[in-house]
Amino acid sequence: MPKQFWLNLPVKDLNQSKAFFSELGFTFHPRHLNSEDMAGLVIGEAKVMVMLFPEATFKKFTGQEVADTALGTEVLLSIDAQSKEEVDELVEKAVKAGATAYSKPKEQDGWMYGAGFVDLDGHRWNVLYMDMSKMPKA
Numbered sequence: 001m002p003k004q005f006w007l008n009l010p011v012k013d014l015n016q017s018k019a020f021f022s023e024l025g026f027t028f029h030p031r032h033l034n035s036e037d038m039a040g041l042v043i044g045e046a047k048v049m050v051m052l053f054p055e056a057t058f059k060k061f062t063g064q065e066v067a068d069t070a071l072g073t074e075v076l077l078s079i080d081a082q083s084k085e086e087v088d089e090l091v092e093k094a095v096k097a098g099a100t101a102y103s104k105p106k107e108q109d110g111w112m113y114g115a116g117f118v119d120l121d122g123h124r125w126n127v128l129y130m131d132m133s134k135m136p137k138a
Contacts, residue, residue, distance in 0.1 A: 006040075006049035007077070010058035010066045011121045014039060017052050020120050023097040024090060043079060050077070069122025078126040084113045087127045091115040094125070111135045 011017040018028065018039050029040030029049060037057055041050040055066050067074040081087045088105050094117040095101055102124060103116035111134035116126045 004049070006051055007075075008051045008053060008058065008061065009075075009121070009123055010055045011052045012055060013120075014052060014054050016120055020094075020097050020099070021052075024093050069118075073124050076124050076126055078128060081127055081129045084129050087113055087115055087129050090127050091117050094119070099125075109136075 014036065021041055022028075027042050029042055032038050032040045037054065039052040041052060042048075043050060053061070058066060081090060084105070091101055091105065099117040099119050101115065101117050103114070103126075105113065105115040107113055111131045112128055113131075114126060114128040116124060118124055
């Protein structure tokens with residue numbers, strides 16, 4: 001059975017991406033701090049790792065071209081927030097750091113509040129606060 005899970009994302013400029021995610025308050029795994037070839041973005045209490053690789057390195061792993069994020073979405077990365085205010089703050093920080101908001105903060109289905117941004121490389125991030133006490137019962 002697998003012990004870890006991580007995602008791999010291609011980036012155009014690793015140092016710019018590291019600076020961008022640092023401005024959002026994310027941390028990086030110490031194993032890769034001095035690497036010019038990869039960065040391990042650590043997300044959440046489960047410490048899911050999002051590995052950032054220069055596009056050339058990513059192409060070697062996949063044996064394919066990198067998807068053109070201007071033409072389509074290859075993945076939607078969703079992260080939770082502890083409050084509506086945290087959703088607003090994170091998206092605001094992302095935009096100030098160079099991202100583009102693709103979805104302004106709004107209520108959804110009476111129990112979710114969310115917004116989204118596109119990072120420097122066109123990857124889409126969805127930020128959600130979910131009030132589980134209002135979640136519809138199945």
